[in-house]
Amino acid sequence: MKIRVAIIGAGITGASIARVLSKYENLEVHLIDKNPDVGWGVSKANTAIIHGGYDDDPDKYPMRAKLCIRGNRLWHQWVKELEIPHVWNGALIVALKDEDFKELEVLLERGIRNGVPEMRIVDRDELFRLEPGLTREALGALWVPIVGQIGPIPAVIAIVENAVANGVKTHLETEVRGIKVENGEVKGVETNSGFIEADIIINAAGLYADEISRMAGIDYFEIHPRKGEYWIFDEGIPGPKRVLFPTPTPISKGIVVTTEISGHLMIGPNAQDLPPEEKENTATTREGLEEVWEGAKKLWPQLPPRSKVIRTFAGLRPEPTGGDFIIKAEEEVWGFINVAGIRSPGLTSAPAIAYEVAEIIQRDLGIELVEKKKWNPYRREITHFFALSYDKVNELVKKNPAYGKIVCRCNKVSEGDILEAIERMKFIGVKTPSIDSVKFRTKAATGTCQGSFCRPRIIQILAREYGVPPWEVTLKGKGSEIGIGDVKVLVRGE
Amino acid sequence: MAAAIRAKELGLKVLLLDDNDYLGGILPQCIHPGFGIHYFKEELTGPEFAYRLMNKLDGVEVKTSARVLEIINYSDLEKFVVFTSPQGVQKVPTKTIIYAAGARERHAFEIGIVGDRVAGIYTAGEAQTLMDIYGIMPGKEIVIVGSGDVGLIMARRFSLEGAKVKAVIELMPYPGGLARNIMILKDFNIPLYLSHKVVEVRGKGRVEKIKVVKVDENLREIPGTEFWIEADTLVISAGLIPNVKLLTEIGVVIDPSTGGPIVNDRLETSVPGIFVAGNALLINDLVDYVAEQGELAAEGAREFIENGGIPSRRWIRLVKGENVRLLAPHYLSGERDVWIYARVRRPMEDVVVEFPEIGKKIKLPVVKPAEMLRIKLKAEEISKAEDKITMRVVKHG
Numbered sequence A: 001m002k003i004r005v006a007i008i009g010a011g012i013t014g015a016s017i018a019r020v021l022s023k024y025e026n027l028e029v030h031l032i033d034k035n036p037d038v039g040w041g042v043s044k045a046n047t048a049i050i051h052g053g054y055d056d057d058p059d060k061y062p063m064r065a066k067l068c069i070r071g072n073r074l075w076h077q078w079v080k081e082l083e084i085p086h087v088w089n090g091a092l093i094v095a096l097k098d099e100d101f102k103e104l105e106v107l108l109e110r111g112i113r114n115g116v117p118e119m120r121i122v123d124r125d126e127l128f129r130l131e132p133g134l135t136r137e138a139l140g141a142l143w144v145p146i147v148g149q150i151g152p153i154p155a156v157i158a159i160v161e162n163a164v165a166n167g168v169k170t171h172l173e174t175e176v177r178g179i180k181v182e183n184g185e186v187k188g189v190e191t192n193s194g195f196i197e198a199d200i201i202i203n204a205a206g207l208y209a210d211e212i213s214r215m216a217g218i219d220y221f222e223i224h225p226r227k228g229e230y231w232i233f234d235e236g237i238p239g240p241k242r243v244l245f246p247t248p249t250p251i252s253k254g255i256v257v258t259t260e261i262s263g264h265l266m267i268g269p270n271a272q273d274l275p276p277e278e279k280e281n282t283a284t285t286r287e288g289l290e291e292v293w294e295g296a297k298k299l300w301p302q303l304p305p306r307s308k309v310i311r312t313f314a315g316l317r318p319e320p321t322g323g324d325f326i327i328k329a330e331e332e333v334w335g336f337i338n339v340a341g342i343r344s345p346g347l348t349s350a351p352a353i354a355y356e357v358a359e360i361i362q363r364d365l366g367i368e369l370v371e372k373k374k375w376n377p378y379r380r381e382i383t384h385f386f387a388l389s390y391d392k393v394n395e396l397v398k399k400n401p402a403y404g405k406i407v408c409r410c411n412k413v414s415e416g417d418i419l420e421a422i423e424r425m426k427f428i429g430v431k432t433p434s435i436d437s438v439k440f441r442t443k444a445a446t447g448t449c450q451g452s453f454c455r456p457r458i459i460q461i462l463a464r465e466y467g468v469p470p471w472e473v474t475l476k477g478k479g480s481e482i483g484i485g486d487v488k489v490l491v492r493g494e
Numbered sequence B: 001m002a003a004a005i006r007a008k009e010l011g012l013k014v015l016l017l018d019d020n021d022y023l024g025g026i027l028p029q030c031i032h033p034g035f036g037i038h039y040f041k042e043e044l045t046g047p048e049f050a051y052r053l054m055n056k057l058d059g060v061e062v063k064t065s066a067r068v069l070e071i072i073n074y075s076d077l078e079k080f081v082v083f084t085s086p087q088g089v090q091k092v093p094t095k096t097i098i099y100a101a102g103a104r105e106r107h108a109f110e111i112g113i114v115g116d117r118v119a120g121i122y123t124a125g126e127a128q129t130l131m132d133i134y135g136i137m138p139g140k141e142i143v144i145v146g147s148g149d150v151g152l153i154m155a156r157r158f159s160l161e162g163a164k165v166k167a168v169i170e171l172m173p174y175p176g177g178l179a180r181n182i183m184i185l186k187d188f189n190i191p192l193y194l195s196h197k198v199v200e201v202r203g204k205g206r207v208e209k210i211k212v213v214k215v216d217e218n219l220r221e222i223p224g225t226e227f228w229i230e231a232d233t234l235v236i237s238a239g240l241i242p243n244v245k246l247l248t249e250i251g252v253v254i255d256p257s258t259g260g261p262i263v264n265d266r267l268e269t270s271v272p273g274i275f276v277a278g279n280a281l282l283i284n285d286l287v288d289y290v291a292e293q294g295e296l297a298a299e300g301a302r303e304f305i306e307n308g309g310i311p312s313r314r315w316i317r318l319v320k321g322e323n324v325r326l327l328a329p330h331y332l333s334g335e336r337d338v339w340i341y342a343r344v345r346r347p348m349e350d351v352v353v354e355f356p357e358i359g360k361k362i363k364l365p366v367v368k369p370a371e372m373l374r375i376k377l378k379a380e381e382i383s384k385a386e387d388k389i390t391m392r393v394v395k396h397g
């Protein structure tokens, strides 16, 4: 009999764990999320940086210090195997005052302890050669060439697709409401759509990891949300080549200026602590956005006019009691593994967290894991019209004319791309058609016009492929339907 | 379509490309009347206007679902248009290109609205497409941002379908639409808030409430004047921006005040042989002017082809003076009569539009930013000028 594993949470952490556990013959892995699609929790809105592993103090936060650098190294392999959009562009932690160098020395020291390669403090001269557009006030910087950036939701999607291809079962729109424990052992999870039996439960529920833990009777920590807000600008606005950080403060790595992987200048985040009950409050605020603007201007003085903004958004970091990642098999309840408080640098650490969990299962639960003879490490990226040569487009058009037809003008997304996205949504079990699901896979609706042209077209395609009336297509799951009925619905008095 | 028809009439070989599945651009979704009064001397709806043009396309090669990916400006005489369609990517050689790719709408992020990113926020054009092309009713309690024509027409459209338009919010102290459209507010009893702006949207999956604040004469928010309106839909009608990306990629120079290219009186851009018409040139109020520009551009293309380029000359510049926010064309030859399209900065009554260098004056009872001025300068008037003609709008007397 296989050992059943239920992973709660299909964010970057839960997905990575599912992928790693899918390597083992003797596990049956279930990945559960309450959202209609994967990666829509904390993993959806963040700075998308694969951090360098130098700023987590190994004395205070040993887990973070250890897993961040290990995660960074693993991502180099994962982005290739899974064809995840990425760039390895390096980071500069910039000193604007003489005192800042002291902090940079501390970071360098820590980086050395954590085993981070290739770091160096650069002087003004070299700094401006690395980044000519930086503020003239800059005095020097810590140069961390191993830093990179990825597409966080594309990463979760890629990992889940690969996990499913290797036998993982997904349960989307499935909210865990209770955990059954008998004689000090887990038995399974109670959900809005039935009971899922499990011998091992892995709590990777992001902001809600404290609530899930409490369901198992374990309540020594709490998670509170810390909001970060961002601005993204239109394409063609010059941004830095590297990731630019200010010198950090005790609570935050500071407001970053960067060119995100699709080429847009992005600034953010700030850090605002919210009360524990505001775990859904991802609204942007005037104050927060202003703070980001002012902060970013200090590093990057030539910010574009506000009319060049294409999007603002906010994310919530899950801040745990104590500040370190909580990754362990809980002794009171056999089979219950907390993977909680996965705040920043959780995106970076995720692959390392996954291997850590596999180790915990062997070491602490005493289960010997048997590797599959055939495990497929690869996943192919979805077709992106904008990345194809014209010859390649013509080849695809022969098979399916939809690849020649553009749906999203700004980002050149073809109907073929969208059909492929829908096929992949169905492959991993996405039940409710949503524009966001298509958007995160294809980049449709993320360009200059923010979807005002292509959304109506995407709605038609989703309605057709999912066999629902177009007004029932959602923006991002149930409760966000794009219409209330056909155009005469009110006139008829329904 | 107007450019294609005229170009064909002038004996040119024409290929008409459009990335929609149907011709007419935004016309087919504009099911209200108000089109064609000048051009067809008859008031038509958008689809009717488009249909009339379609019937004149005989002899024009038409391709829909065809998106231009790239314009290659190989030389002043040789260009290529690369486009994709369900038949694949094709590269077509041509001497001239008439670019009439319209405009896009400003969206919620661009106008600084913060809060939740939820369903129920649409640009006016998107809402119109949903309703009038695809038959989807977006919501039932509507707030509209912007009292321009598009916003007002959508206010009527929503009301006619049984929705409640709870407010139209206008940043400026005066309404933005044509007088005949402002009547819509009275007809349907819709409150108009002038000098107000929408700053925040809150909701879970869907818009639930919308925060509005009053602004002073410098458009700065007045603290303490905030209030919330409950609604499930926010429609943004906050202006249009010419679609010029493909042009800027080949170095066409843009006039920041129109958002469209700098052009001569043939509507030729700074790249020889590339002509532009319609909302891609500047934002027009009336389709009739758009069609007129298309014809003009077609005539330019003919001249270009016949002469191996538009003949060189000392161009007379048309310059913005007092209370002129934008104008086109920017260079006049003096060889032909020209329609000048312009907009004022602020409303004014009892005014004179003056062209001091040529001694021309036109009296007007009223000018508004919302209503485009269209003025004919005669060839002989233009040639009186040495190197520039200033256009200004001043108080009479």
Ligand SMILES: Cc1cc2nc3c(=O)[nH]c(=O)nc-3n(C[C@H](O)[C@H](O)[C@H](O)COP(=O)(O)OP(=O)(O)OC[C@H]3O[C@@H](n4cnc5c(N)ncnc54)[C@H](O)[C@@H]3O)c2cc1C
Pocket (backbone or CB within 6 Å): A008, A009, A010, A011, A012, A013, A014, A015, A032, A033, A034, A035, A038, A039, A040, A041, A042, A043, A044, A045, A046, A047, A048, A049, A050, A051, A174, A175, A176, A177, A204, A205, A206, A207, A208, A209, A212, A226, A227, A228, A229, A269, A315, A316, A317, A318, A342, A343, A344, A345, A346, A347, A348, A349
């Ligand atoms: C502003 C900000 C900036 C950041 N920047 C970076 C960065 O640059 N680099 C970096 O490395 N990290 C960064 N992070 C951190 C990183 O984003 C997180 O550590 C990571 O995404 C956490 O992933 P997760 O899978 O643990 O959580 P989540 O992505 O939240 O996944 C948890 C999942 O659990 C599901 N769930 C919760 N409760 C239930 C339930 N009862 N039943 C079923 N499902 C449930 C949720 O729906 C969710 O999908 C940043 C975070 C923020 C907020």
